[in-house]
Amino acid sequence: MEGLFARACEIAPELAMLPARSLTPTQVEAWGERWMMDLRKRGKGAGEANKFLVGGTTAYNRRGGSWGRRRGAPDFSPNPFEAVDRFSVIKGAKYVPTDQEVSAIRLAAGGEFRPYLKLLIQTGARPSEGLGLPWADVGPDWVILRTRKTGTGDLLPRKIGIDADLAARFRSWRRAQTKTKGKLYVFEQAETAAPHHYIWPRMQHRAACKRAGTEYFSVGCYRHFHAVTYYGQTKDLLAVQARLGHRNAKTTQHYLASLIRG
Numbered sequence: 001m002e003g004l005f006a007r008a009c010e011i012a013p014e015l016a017m018l019p020a021r022s023l024t025p026t027q028v029e030a031w032g033e034r035w036m037m038d039l040r041k042r043g044k045g046a047g048e049a050n051k052f053l054v055g056g057t058t059a060y061n062r063r064g065g066s067w068g069r070r071r072g073a074p075d076f077s078p079n080p081f082e083a084v085d086r087f088s089v090i091k092g093a094k095y096v097p098t099d100q101e102v103s104a105i106r107l108a109a110g111g112e113f114r115p116y117l118k119l120l121i122q123t124g125a126r127p128s129e130g131l132g133l134p135w136a137d138v139g140p141d142w143v144i145l146r147t148r149k150t151g152t153g154d155l156l157p158r159k160i161g162i163d164a165d166l167a168a169r170f171r172s173w174r175r176a177q178t179k180t181k182g183k184l185y186v187f188e189q190a191e192t193a194a195p196h197h198y199i200w201p202r203m204q205h206r207a208a209c210k211r212a213g214t215e216y217f218s219v220g221c222y223r224h225f226h227a228v229t230y231y232g233q234t235k236d237l238l239a240v241q242a243r244l245g246h247r248n249a250k251t252t253q254h255y256l257a258s259l260i261r262g
Helices: 002-011 024-040 047-061 099-108 113-123 128-133 164-180 197-213 221-234 235-242 248-259
Strands: 142-148 155-161
Touching: 002 024, 024 047, 099 113, 099 197, 113 142, 113 164, 113 197, 113 221, 128 142, 128 197, 155 235, 164 235, 221 235, 221 248, 235 248
Parallel strands: none
Antiparallel strands: 142 155
């Protein structure tokens, strides 16, 4: 909790330095909104922002807390953190990158990360689904993505089309790889027969964002970008649900709540 609160204080250091008795609910609410915007760009949601508000409540009340040590009866005004409503799920919707951000980052991406990124943008694949994509699930103009079903562990497949450019890239890439060694996965580590580590897309994406001159956001945000884009094309909630492999339409509705950009 201390680390979370310290990170929030970095967002608005001028508020963190105020005496406790000077802090108002309006200032706390503005502070929380700025913190939420930062969280969304990093792929976080309302839960983290609400933890900050809970932590602020505790810090304000605690003897020896963040705003100085208190002895005896407190002479502070009512706790301003308690007067601020907690964030709703919609407020905590994941950040959706703009078309301009996506275009700039695609141009800045290089090497294997470029087709990986294009796969996420075109299909709405989870980052892990893209990493674990085997060549056996890549067709002439489609890929099969597999969602692991909670509880049973079964993999539920969904077949999604890809454009001619990505399909041609995969075909050419596959032919080149077959000449050297048979590879099981599309995005495979050079030294092993395993997919890239989950840290790989984060590092590659961070570097691409830096080259593109855009603020970093989670790789998982491309799934939300795809959901919003696909809904704009189809206007069909059930089509988006099937596309993303959601079992519950409420989950899809949460994704589309990201149409409200921070």
